[in-house]
Amino acid sequence: MDFFEKTGPMAIGSRLRMLTDIITKDASAIYALYGIDFKPKWFPVFYVLADEQPKSVTVIAKEIGQSHPSVSTIVKEMMAKGLLAEVDNKMDRRCSLIGLSSEGKKVAQELIVLLRDVDRAIRQVADESRHDLWAAIAEWERLLAQKSILSRVEDVKSEREQSEVEIVSFREEYSEAFFRLNKEWIERYWELEEHDIEVLENPDGIIEDGGYIFVALYDGQAVGVCSLSRMDPSTGYDFELAKLAVDPKIQRKHIGLRLCEAALEKARELGAENIFLESNTRLKPAIALYRKLGFKELPEFHPAYARGDIQMELKLN
Numbered sequence: 001m002d003f004f005e006k007t008g009p010m011a012i013g014s015r016l017r018m019l020t021d022i023i024t025k026d027a028s029a030i031y032a033l034y035g036i037d038f039k040p041k042w043f044p045v046f047y048v049l050a051d052e053q054p055k056s057v058t059v060i061a062k063e064i065g066q067s068h069p070s071v072s073t074i075v076k077e078m079m080a081k082g083l084l085a086e087v088d089n090k091m092d093r094r095c096s097l098i099g100l101s102s103e104g105k106k107v108a109q110e111l112i113v114l115l116r117d118v119d120r121a122i123r124q125v126a127d128e129s130r131h132d133l134w135a136a137i138a139e140w141e142r143l144l145a146q147k148s149i150l151s152r153v154e155d156v157k158s159e160r161e162q163s164e165v166e167i168v169s170f171r172e173e174y175s176e177a178f179f180r181l182n183k184e185w186i187e188r189y190w191e192l193e194e195h196d197i198e199v200l201e202n203p204d205g206i207i208e209d210g211g212y213i214f215v216a217l218y219d220g221q222a223v224g225v226c227s228l229s230r231m232d233p234s235t236g237y238d239f240e241l242a243k244l245a246v247d248p249k250i251q252r253k254h255i256g257l258r259l260c261e262a263a264l265e266k267a268r269e270l271g272a273e274n275i276f277l278e279s280n281t282r283l284k285p286a287i288a289l290y291r292k293l294g295f296k297e298l299p300e301f302h303p304a305y306a307r308g309d310i311q312m313e314l315k316l317n
Helices: 003-033 040-049 057-064 068-080 102-128 133-146 149-163 172-189 194-200 203-208 255-269 284-292
Strands: 084-087 097-100 165-169 212-218 221-230 239-246 274-279 310-315
Touching: 003 040, 003 102, 040 057, 040 068, 040 097, 040 102, 057 068, 068 084, 097 102, 149 165, 165 255, 172 194, 172 203, 172 212, 172 221, 172 239, 194 203, 194 239, 203 212, 203 221, 212 255, 221 255, 239 255, 255 284, 274 284
Parallel strands: 239 274
Antiparallel strands: 084 097, 165 212, 212 221, 221 239, 274 310
């Protein structure tokens, strides 16, 4: 089986390079066939100057879609070959203009017949083909300009890894992870408070009080936790979304979002109406996540933790 049949579209870069090599090899031979000493890579620069309007390297690079250093190198090669020459820029002497030399204009005339013949030959290939390659290339360029292959691979990778994350209910075996993950993120910015230790050392207490703890598993390991803690009815809230912690080594899997969504789904199942949370504005990704979920900042603030500087609520109905 052909290599590209085995790999499929994922080897598009290699296949395009191979096609480019075939075309470039033929192009060099075609110039030789017509007795013209010319390199294929010079053609874009030569073409935009063929109207005999001098241009700066910057303008040429922009017109042909190549980098300034690349065009600068090509211009130097063509000047050394005698095809291009600097032109006096009376409008701005700080900016050099490049134009065709007398030799370059002579070559331009010689290329007219060659280009007509090449155009006819290329059209023959297009007519024999079942697909419009030129239109397809333009479409791919447009699509990749909107979203690169790198970005698309990042999204596919993230989707796959998210599918490998499992959200489960708390079991005793996850007690160590519940303590460790929360301790790690708190001590990254602050110190553990007495109330932290009370809750983290006794996760069963959350469940015994009518709450729930959710654990994110990735590759069989607990990498994230979140609690839905029952609140006193006198507060006006049914539950507090709390103790959200995710292993910082696990990136781009939206584990925090998955945990929060699981907790809020459980709250809805139980008929809860109002959810409360307390956090710190220093935790910008977390605050952005809560806002994405619909939490609104409370105008009055009564912190339960020294590090708390924002309290939020979510109305489920």
